[in-house]
Amino acid sequence: MNEFGLIARYFTRPAANADLGVGDDCALMRVREGMQLAVSVDMLVSGRHFFADVDPQSLGHKALAVNLSDLAAMGAEPRWFTLSLALPELDEGWLAGFSAGLHALADQHGISLVGGDTTKGPLTLSIQVAGELPAGSALLRSAGQPGDDLWVSGELGAAAAAVMHGCGRFRLPDTECRAAYRRLEWPTPRVELGLALRGVAHAALDISDGLAGDLRHICARSACGAELWLEALPASDCLAVLPETLRREALLSGGDDYELCFSAPAVQREHLAALAAELGVPLTRIGRLVAGSGVQVLLHGEDICWQHGGFDHFGAA
Amino acid sequence: MNEFGLIARYFTRPAANADLGVGDDCALMRVREGMQLAVSVDMLVSGRHFFADVDPQSLGHKALAVNLSDLAAMGAEPRWFTLSLALPELDEGWLAGFSAGLHALADQHGISLVGGDTTKGPLTLSIQVAGELPAGSALLRSAGQPGDDLWVSGELGAAAAAVMHGCGRFRLPDTECRAAYRRLEWPTPRVELGLALRGVAHAALDISDGLAGDLRHICARSACGAELWLEALPASDCLAVLPETLRREALLSGGDDYELCFSAPAVQREHLAALAAELGVPLTRIGRLVAGSGVQVLLHGEDICWQHGGFDHFGAA
Numbered sequence: 001m002n003e004f005g006l007i008a009r010y011f012t013r014p015a016a017n018a019d020l021g022v023g024d025d026c027a028l029m030r031v032r033e034g035m036q037l038a039v040s041v042d043m044l045v046s047g048r049h050f051f052a053d054v055d056p057q058s059l060g061h062k063a064l065a066v067n068l069s070d071l072a073a074m075g076a077e078p079r080w081f082t083l084s085l086a087l088p089e090l091d092e093g094w095l096a097g098f099s100a101g102l103h104a105l106a107d108q109h110g111i112s113l114v115g116g117d118t119t120k121g122p123l124t125l126s127i128q129v130a131g132e133l134p135a136g137s138a139l140l141r142s143a144g145q146p147g148d149d150l151w152v153s154g155e156l157g158a159a160a161a162a163v164m165h166g167c168g169r170f171r172l173p174d175t176e177c178r179a180a181y182r183r184l185e186w187p188t189p190r191v192e193l194g195l196a197l198r199g200v201a202h203a204a205l206d207i208s209d210g211l212a213g214d215l216r217h218i219c220a221r222s223a224c225g226a227e228l229w230l231e232a233l234p235a236s237d238c239l240a241v242l243p244e245t246l247r248r249e250a251l252l253s254g255g256d257d258y259e260l261c262f263s264a265p266a267v268q269r270e271h272l273a274a275l276a277a278e279l280g281v282p283l284t285r286i287g288r289l290v291a292g293s294g295v296q297v298l299l300h301g302e303d304i305c306w307q308h309g310g311f312d313h314f315g316a317a
Numbered sequence: 318m319n320e321f322g323l324i325a326r327y328f329t330r331p332a333a334n335a336d337l338g339v340g341d342d343c344a345l346m347r348v349r350e351g352m353q354l355a356v357s358v359d360m361l362v363s364g365r366h367f368f369a370d371v372d373p374q375s376l377g378h379k380a381l382a383v384n385l386s387d388l389a390a391m392g393a394e395p396r397w398f399t400l401s402l403a404l405p406e407l408d409e410g411w412l413a414g415f416s417a418g419l420h421a422l423a424d425q426h427g428i429s430l431v432g433g434d435t436t437k438g439p440l441t442l443s444i445q446v447a448g449e450l451p452a453g454s455a456l457l458r459s460a461g462q463p464g465d466d467l468w469v470s471g472e473l474g475a476a477a478a479a480v481m482h483g484c485g486r487f488r489l490p491d492t493e494c495r496a497a498y499r500r501l502e503w504p505t506p507r508v509e510l511g512l513a514l515r516g517v518a519h520a521a522l523d524i525s526d527g528l529a530g531d532l533r534h535i536c537a538r539s540a541c542g543a544e545l546w547l548e549a550l551p552a553s554d555c556l557a558v559l560p561e562t563l564r565r566e567a568l569l570s571g572g573d574d575y576e577l578c579f580s581a582p583a584v585q586r587e588h589l590a591a592l593a594a595e596l597g598v599p600l601t602r603i604g605r606l607v608a609g610s611g612v613q614v615l616l617h618g619e620d621i622c623w624q625h626g627g628f629d630h631f632g633a634a
Contacts, residue, residue: 019353023538024458025390025522026355026448031348036336038343039431041445043401045438073342084360084401084443114356117443121362126401126434126443128358131343141341205342221340 006090007118010099015112017079027114029080035132040070046123051166056094058185059125060101065187066208067129068109069258072194073206075139076131078111086121109191137198139262144203144222148263150287151201151272153190156211157247158183158236160254170246176238183236187258193281197262200271203289204262210253212306215261215295222263225292228252230299234284252297252306263289323407324435327416332429334396344431346397352449357387363440368483373411375502376442377418382504383525384446385426386575389511390523392456393448395428403438426508454515456579461520461539465580467604468518468589470507473528474564475500475553477571487563493555500553504575510598514579517588520606521579527570529623532578532612539580542609545569547616551601569614569623580606 007022015021020028031037044063046052064081071078083102087094106113111129162180165172172180190206197204203218212228219226230248239247264272269285276283287298297306324339332338337345348354361380363369381398388395400419404411423430428446479497482489489497507523514521520535529545536543547565556564581589586602593600604615614623 019452020455020457024455025387026357026393026455028391028455029354029356030452031354033350037346037348037354039346039397039399039447040343041399041401041432041434043403043434043436043438043441043443045403045436045441048436048438070342074345076343080356082356082358082445084358084445086360086362086441115358117358117360119360119362119365121360121365121441122439124360124362124403124438124441126360128399128401128445130356135336135347138337138341138343138345140337 006095007116010095011083011113011116013103013113015080015114017112018114021112021114022116029114031132034135036135036138038071038074038076038131038133038138039128040067041126041128042066043124043126052123054185056097057101060098061105061186063125063127064102064105065189066258067127068189068191069206069208071129071131072189072191073139073204073260074133075137075194075198076133077195078109078129078131078191080112080114081127081129082114083116084126085116085118086124087118088123133198139194139197139201139204141203141205141218142221144218144224144263144289146224146289146291148202148289149266149269149285150226150228150261150263150289151283152211152234152259152261152286153193153281153283154259155234155236155282156257156259157239157250157254159187159256160250161238161242163256164246164250170242172238173241176241180238184256187256189258190260190281192279193260196275196279200268201262201264204260207257207259207261209255211261212252212295212297218263219293219295222289225290226287226295227290228287228295228297230297230304232284232286234282323412324433327412328400328430328433330420330430332397332431334429335431338429338431339433346431348449351452353452353455355388355391355393355448355450355455356445357384358443358445359383360441360443369440371502373414374418377415378422378503380442380444381419381422382506383575384444385506385508386523386525388446388448389506389508390456390521390577391450392454392511392515393450394512395426395446395448395508397429397431398444398446399431400433401443402433402435403441404435405437405440450515456511456514456518456521458520458522458535459538461535461541461580461606463541463606463608465519465606466583466586466602467543467545467578467580467606468600469528469551469576469578469603470510470598470600471574471576472551472553472599473574473576474567474571475555476504476573477567478555478559480573481563481567487559489555490558493558497555501573504573506575507577507598509596510577513592513596517585518579518581521577524574524576524578526572528578529569529612529614535580536610536612539606542607543604543612544607545604545612545614547614547621549601549603551599
């Protein structure tokens, strides 16, 4: 099998949302009237974003999930995506698994693979997604207002606990370990929630680099500060076995959870509780936006002076 | 400087064609009414698509140029692009050069960088471009018709000669060497030509893997065959110093020229001659589409039985 056979077998599928899919110089799509296009891109490098021996099916899932999460954070409906893939060798078993994980999640969200590029090289992949939303309805990082409640979806910290285990920082018991790896490798993009938050939430983002660090982006762009209530954070059950320092680190600075953090006016509390029940996604009030700047982490009202770094790919290791 | 500083300094520019550029979970754009979106993506890996010590400014240029070439081959007007970049280390000199080359070409074609992802890893980059064209006006690989003339823009083979020199297959004299590297490292995407070919050409593609191999894609999708006239091919002056076998290889199988190959009915010959003069881009008639299948290379009417491979990233080295 050569490069073209590989593309035909594993990556060429009918592109439901496109006028023309894989196979020409470009794919061709139409954007529906009155809609704005939302576009995001992520790059995943072996040994950096995932362990080299990761199950290829989960990698296919995760590579698309992290991008769908960006669409969710904007309130955009997934429409199409492209894939760039550098592979050290043509391994059919690996490709079959990877493409199965990718397509399964794509089908679930009705997003079409419309183009790509496959080449030889150190295992690296980049996915770019595009979604649509009614013009002017995006959930912007800049839309937070002092007085807004801060909310987070789902549970926090499990993915970080898996990374701590993988790096040898803490040995998780088997049950917690399985649960934590499941969250790290099979994140659930909160696409439906993102759509439901249009017109309800003010600012929103997805937590990919850690809650406290990511929240700073909302503060900076909304020109306000934030209080986070440590005791209110919805911790994953996996964290119960961790010492308190690691538990806090997982909750506040752990990446890879891909939950949504958003601000909303207090008047939306009842609506959000109903929405959580309807979607089957926990929504927890974890703090508030305040006048000022920066993120303050409080434990029962006391500032714990958290040094939230957030993840910096070029920071000191 | 950290990852965010890097993005702010080198990659955050006003995104003229976007409602929202770099800095949120997604960029937001609008597609003009009646227009179709054309999207393409390419991935470039160090040591595979470029020499590791290549001038970063030319790499920035080339990374975008190869994608603009895909838009040109479709007849689409460049609108916006995203960049995924894995870097072994944060080298400001390299980043300054790379981003200067990238932005200079972007400005020249009015295309906006609207999003990206930067991470640590083996030097790899992926650019995804989007352009617009009036719905239904794209130059498709499937639109060729037996009897069409085959045309190519510019000159062929210089980039391949540079690769032959770089790999030690043939030592080019200094003058030819400089000219050949200039073509390899600073390709000119034929964007204006692509726009002008809408409604004039039938099928079109850009030559990235070699004329004879790429032409097979038009034949396969248009369900026809093609004759290429070797003596008619517009050879770069650099090729004069090569032995005939390498000269033919550079002309027929050399990638990286990023010229457009297109088919057009005979009735367009005068118009195309005028267009060549108007744009200052040579257009040469190099063969024709015929009934049947496959690409035949003729020298003064005799089949030379050319074994055109085209480049396969996973083929035997």
